[in-house]
Amino acid sequence: MGALAFASQALLADEPISAQELLSVYALMAHIAHNQGVRQELIQIMVEAEFSVEHVSNIPQREFQDVMNFLMDLRMEDTRSKK
Secondary structure (H helix, E strand, O other): OOHHHHHHHHHHHOOEOOHHHHHHHHHHHHHHHHHHOOOHHHHHHHHHHHOOOOOHHHOEHHHHHHHHHHHHHOOOOOOOOOO
């Protein structure tokens, strides 16, 4: 790979995720929140903290698959004591 192609690829990797990718992230967050009985905002806060972004729309394209994997593996546990 030439230096110019490598530099272009590196710049694209730092671009935020596309609108379609963002829609996919929101859809998966909503699905997980519904299935696990938590608020979608909580899931979003966890994603933003895990990937050190101010908002999910700022996730770099290079991390899109990692975000999707993180969400697929996410299991919310009820740590409240059962009475």
